[in-house]
Amino acid sequence: MNTASTDDRPRILLCNDDGIRAPGIQALADALAPLGDLVVVAPESEQSAVGHAITVRDPVRAHEVEFATEAGPIPAWAVTGTPTDAVKLACHELLEETPDLVVSGINDGPNTAVNVLYSGTVSAATEASILGLDAVAVSLCEWDVDDFSGAERWARRIVRLVLRSGLPDGVLLNVNVPYEPEGGIQGVAVTRQARSRWEEGFDTRTDPADREYYWLAGTFVDLDDGDRTDTTAVEEGYVSVTPLQHDLTAHDTLSALRNWNWASDEDAADEPE
Numbered sequence: 193m194n195t196a197s198t199d200d201r202p203r204i205l206l207c208n209d210d211g212i213r214a215p216g217i218q219a220l221a222d223a224l225a226p227l228g229d230l231v232v233v234a235p236e237s238e239q240s241a242v243g244h245a246i247t248v249r250d251p252v253r254a255h256e257v258e259f260a261t262e263a264g265p266i267p268a269w270a271v272t273g274t275p276t277d278a279v280k281l282a283c284h285e286l287l288e289e290t291p292d293l294v295v296s297g298i299n300d301g302p303n304t305a306v307n308v309l310y311s312g313t314v315s316a317a318t319e320a321s322i323l324g325l326d327a328v329a330v331s332l333c334e335w336d337v338d339d340f341s342g343a344e345r346w347a348r349r350i351v352r353l354v355l356r357s358g359l360p361d362g363v364l365l366n367v368n369v370p371y372e373p374e375g376g377i378q379g380v381a382v383t384r385q386a387r388s389r390w391e392e393g394f395d396t397r398t399d400p401a402d403r404e405y406y407w408l409a410g411t412f413v414d415l416d417d418g419d420r421t422d423t424t425a426v427e428e429g430y431v432s433v434t435p436l437q438h439d440l441t442a443h444d445t446l447s448a449l450r451n452w453n454w455a456s457d458e459d460a461a462d463e464p465e
């Protein structure tokens with residue numbers, strides 16, 4: 193084995209939220225195998241919509257599993273926790289060397305607009321960014337499909353650019369690939385996250401013991417008004433690439449908020465002596 197050449201190859205950690213046996217992470221591994229030395233550390237079970245949760249009251253366990261791409265076997269661990277747990281455990285305990293890049297996906301379904309906050313896929317990449325690593329989240333904007341070839345091709349292209357250019361500190365890329373099996377993708381659009389919300393409804397049901405329970409049943413509402421967002425780009429057939437940051441500060445509001453009269457103590461007059 194020529195170790196000299198492999199030492200030059202970037203080390204790429206793969207994670208996801210659909211579980212280590214999901215077809216999307218296999219597709220991601222197949223797509224990125226030519227670009228670097230891969231290692232997979234991912235949840236052993238599906239963790240979709242767990243957001244940035246971490247496990248603090250239960251043990252986190254990891255066991256090595258077999259994982260192979262067309263280029264051969266790669267090291268892989270299944271982790272009992274969340275996507276964020278998996279990235280932390282990989283970087284702090286399991287891997288001998290810090291990865292050069294973390295790629296999360298390919299998710300089964302889109303992660304645009306406010307869904308970014310609920311997404312375990314994006315959170316794995318966000319955790320990598322918090323750890324100071326370059327990171328990309330990749331989602332395929334359709335559910336339960338077998339054909340990841342379009343998302344694979346665009347993931348490889350985008351990851352190659354990230355490896356070449358690097359990302360600013362604290363910035364990760366959120367990539368959403370339209371499902372266009374006929375090859376109808378128009379190109380890449382660099383977008384912002386759409387304004388949206390879920391208008392929540394719950395189905396109220398009755399269990400066999402005659403107790404009521406609730407099942408989340410929201411409707412997605414796009415609150416944007418026409419300009420290009422992650423949501424509209426995908427609808428128009430573009431691969432959406434959105435730079436995200438984990439600094440959630442509303443920087444534009446800082447100075448106005450500092451001008452509030454924080455020193456006033458009007459309540460003091462109401463308080464009993």
Ligand code: MN
Pocket residue numbers: 209210239240241299300313
């Ligand atoms: Mn998922």
